[in-house]
Amino acid sequence: GIQVEQSPPDLILQEGANSTLRCNFSDSVNNLQWFHQNPWGQLINLFYIPSGTKQNGRLSATTVATERYSLLYISSSQTTDSGVYFCAVELNQAGTALIFGKGTTLSVSS
Amino acid sequence: NAGVTQTPKFRILKIGQSMTLQCTQDMNHNYMYWYRQDPGMGLKLIYYSVGAGITDKGEVPNGYNVSRSTTEDFPLRLELAAPSQTSVYFCASSYSPPGQGYHTGELFFGEGSRLTVL
Numbered sequence: 001g002i003q004v005e006q007s008p009p010d011l012i013l014q015e016g017a018n019s020t021l022r023c024n025f026s027d028s029v030n031n032l033q034w035f036h037q038n039p040w041g042q043l044i045n046l047f048y049i050p051s052g053t054k055q056n057g058r059l060s061a062t063t064v065a066t067e068r069y070s071l072l073y074i075s076s077s078q079t080t081d082s083g084v085y086f087c088a089v090e091l092n093q094a095g096t097a098l099i100f101g102k103g104t105t106l107s108v109s110s
Numbered sequence: 111n112a113g114v115t116q117t118p119k120f121r122i123l124k125i126g127q128s129m130t131l132q133c134t135q136d137m138n139h140n141y142m143y144w145y146r147q148d149p150g151m152g153l154k155l156i157y158y159s160v161g162a163g164i165t166d167k168g169e170v171p172n173g174y175n176v177s178r179s180t181t182e183d184f185p186l187r188l189e190l191a192a193p194s195q196t197s198v199y200f201c202a203s204s205y206s207p208p209g210q211g212y213h214t215g216e217l218f219f220g221e222g223s224r225l226t227v228l
Contacts, residue, residue, distance in 0.1 A: 042219075043200065097141075102152040
């Protein structure tokens with residue numbers, strides 16, 4: 001099956017710092033999404049981004065489908081950004097579903 | 111508009127007991143999913159459904175069953191609970207235009223159900 005690798009596994013930042021999270025995948029995909037799981041376990045969809053670049057406030061994401069990777073940028077990090085960031089992808093074929101990477105755990109301290 | 115609702119939020123089972131985790135969505139989404147998340151790990155797909163009457167296995171289907179008799183509901187059944195099924199279970203849903211051949215919708219999650227098997 002498709003492999004999804006996220007890096008780094010853990011990241012510790014001071015408030016105000018910037019960071020880049022990476023997601024590599026092993027096959028062609030037609031669906032790629034980024035999620036944030038907050039410390040209470042709630043999963044929130046950040047971006048639906050099978051290709052191209054999107055921005056939402058301090059967060060932005062870029063997917064280069066031909067090179068099989070996606071990047072999530074967090075600028076001016078805040079303590080509320082802490083949690084786990086997951087990348088999920090779906091193969092470019094009918095009848096499949098989103099497969100998740102193991103996530104990047106981000107801790108932002110004040 | 112409640113989104114994706116899961117019940118119960120917490121449950122403790124004894125080995126060998128059975129139970130059903132309920133999931134309902136009110137967004138008229140055609141796709142629904144069950145994932146499990148073990149401590150410190152990512153989400154593993156258990157089962158999914160692309161529409162009423164259609165279900166398919168995910169990465170870790172053993173020990174579970176599902177049904178999809180309506181668009182809104184997608185219950186997950188554990189027949190003989192085992193300690194290895196201790197986990198947090200998430201239901202999710204999304205929408206893709208029918209007949210497109212692949213899935214394009216954003217995924218929306220329920221709040222999770224924490225299950226402990228002792």
